[in-house]
Amino acid sequence: MTEPVPAPAQVSNWNLPNALTTLRILMVPFYGWALLVDGGDSILWRTVAWVIFFLAMVTDKVDGDIARARNLITNFGKIADPIADKALTGMAFVGLSIIMDTWWMWTITIVVLVREWSVTLLRLSILKRVVLAAANSGKWKTTAQGLALGLLTLPLLEVGDEVGWLDVPGEVTYVVALVLLVIAFVLTIWSGYEFFRDVWKQRHNLRGKTTV
Template sequence: MSVEGTGSGSTTAHEPSNWNVPNALTTLRILMVPIYGWALLVDGGESVLWRTVAWGLFVFAMITDKIDGDIARKRNLITDFGKIADPIADKAITGMAFIGLSIIMDTWWMWTITIVVLVREWAVTLLRLSVLKSVVIAAAQSGKWKTVAQAGALGLLTLPLLEVDGWLDVPGEVVWVVAVALLVVAFALTLWSGYEFFRDVWKQRHSIRKTSAD
């Protein structure tokens, strides 16, 4: 980041240090991924205690994702490390959730959703971090809703909804149905927002080529 001088017309470069709170939270989220995955899959995913622990870790990751982004923007602490690590942290925790839940549920439709979502998410992330450095693609509203729906669905499905007994049995089944419905919505939004992203990329790159040719 650069700060332009007003008196002499000189430019003073000021890059925020990588040693800051947002980057620390991002790093913590990355380190949490294998712990979350382990807690989710204890006893094949049938441990009520460890599934609840995994849910707590997932919620913590989602909250700190929001917090570190807000702090970075408010205090001008956006760094190259953060630009790379933050989306990796997001995709790593959601990717672990999708894979872990697919292993637990072991259904063709859950594995299909997982594979399609992961291919879309990592393709978009890698494009943003590589060939699109000179092309700015603003986050679409559908992408933001996709993120919210994904977080809600994965968070609820991480809970041991079908493993509880007693008075929590019926509420657990009801919440599980709601979670699956959210997952379907998230899947649809994933496909649509992915289409919008690649469409906008093609338009911008086509516009750049046309401008260069002229």
């Protein structure tokens, strides 16, 4: 008589990856506050905001690597990690839109936020029934978004106004940031289309199997 195979031990939510994810969520309001001090004109606090944003991006990479390497993936992490990501990028888009105050930046922000949160909520709602691997376009989108928002968080033009010799480098970097923003915007729309297309295909296939 064979002995029953013991069920795998359940991973506790109290682990390092989840702690880093929680820390990233807590960083969001501090990042938003630092970004908007003096209406976004403070060189010091814009730099502080960039440091917070950079650390949050680093913890996003680190907590995922640790969770996979040590098999510390939990339901809390699956839910909290994308929420932390979208909260940070959402705060960055809204904060930068307030600072830049242009119709095109607000348009980009609204389109991106609608896409990001609709995809996140749908992904969480179908988590147990449909498994979708992250597409390459989504990974490139995340990279382009992080670079664009990080550069735009820096007081590039403000430093140029204060320090003359940094005027041209600041303007060039600002243009690079805008180019990355456009690339991120295009990839956001395309990866969103791919996601909804793949969800529809998988749900259609599941329905076909249940009717056989």
